[in-house]
Amino acid sequence: MTTYEVLSGDYRLEAAVTETDIPGLSLAPAGVDLAGAEIELIDAERRHFRLADALAEFAESEKGAEITYVLIDCPPSLSLLTINALAAAQAVMIPLQCEFFALEGLSQIMRTIDTVRTRINTDLELQGVVLTMHDRRNNLTNQVEDDVRAHLKDKVYRTVIPRNVRISEAPSHGKPALLYDLKCPGSQAYIQLASEVIQRERKRPKAA
Numbered sequence: 001m002t003t004y005e006v007l008s009g010d011y012r013l014e015a016a017v018t019e020t021d022i023p024g025l026s027l028a029p030a031g032v033d034l035a036g037a038e039i040e041l042i043d044a045e046r047r048h049f050r051l052a053d054a055l056a057e058f059a060e061s062e063k064g065a066e067i068t069y070v071l072i073d074c075p076p077s078l079s080l081l082t083i084n085a086l087a088a089a090q091a092v093m094i095p096l097q098c099e100f101f102a103l104e105g106l107s108q109i110m111r112t113i114d115t116v117r118t119r120i121n122t123d124l125e126l127q128g129v130v131l132t133m134h135d136r137r138n139n140l141t142n143q144v145e146d147d148v149r150a151h152l153k154d155k156v157y158r159t160v161i162p163r164n165v166r167i168s169e170a171p172s173h174g175k176p177a178l179l180y181d182l183k184c185p186g187s188q189a190y191i192q193l194a195s196e197v198i199q200r201e202r203k204r205p206k207a208a
């Protein structure tokens with residue numbers, strides 16, 4: 001099962017969650033059908049809260065009781081799927097490519113978060129922006145970084161993810177970057193980012 005069947009209401013999230021080769025990491029896969037969910041849910045009851053409801057139910061299950069963090073990967077556009085994620089989330093992490101147009105996308109997504117906060121999920125918080133595809137030798141990268149840090153201050157993680165060919169190779173081996181090459185700069189940056197994220201999470205008041 002995929003998250004499509006879950007959002008459609010045909011199956012519980014528990015049916016889509018599978019273990020992975022990495023101890024402690026489970027996942028609920030997406031599928032191409034998800035693109036259609038958008039249209040199918042247009043008149044559905046609680047259409048913005050399908051994922052939030054599924055997660056709340058999951059938290060009560062045996063599998064769910066073992067979970068500490070849930071990471072929801074979103075499409076880049078503002079869609080019903082994104083809204084479902086933002087309605088279910090306690091905090092948002094925005095990956096930002098260090099390119100000029102990425103900045104425009106960033107202000108758009110900040111407006112979206114504000115809208116969701118006023119209408120759907122009052123507790124939603126921006127946890128942070130992570131700069132990715134970072135290249136120190138490139139002037140534009142440094143300019144984008146300076147701009148974003150000047151505007152968002154400590155909302156930008158200290159860790160940046162460098163542009164690293166080992167990361168782009170990993171999927172062709174069917175592996176996450178950390179299992180493909182733990183020592184490469186990209187993997188090391190992701191480990192550092194994880195510890196920064198966990199530190200921030202610990203400071204955040206726990207939801208009821």
Ligand SMILES: Nc1ncnc2c1ncn2[C@@H]1O[C@H](COP(=O)(O)OP(=O)(O)OP(=O)(O)O)[C@@H](O)[C@H]1O
Pocket residue numbers: 074075076132133134161162163164165167168169171186
């Ligand atoms: N730090 C990096 N260095 C080099 N290549 C990278 C890096 N991060 C991601 N890539 C490559 O860029 C491509 C897109 O990455 P990814 O799928 O993470 O982006 P995305 O924004 O989630 O895309 P989508 O919108 O399709 O979900 C992949 O081929 C990936 O291997």
Ligand SMILES: [Mg+2]
Pocket residue numbers: 073074
């Ligand atoms: Mg993606």
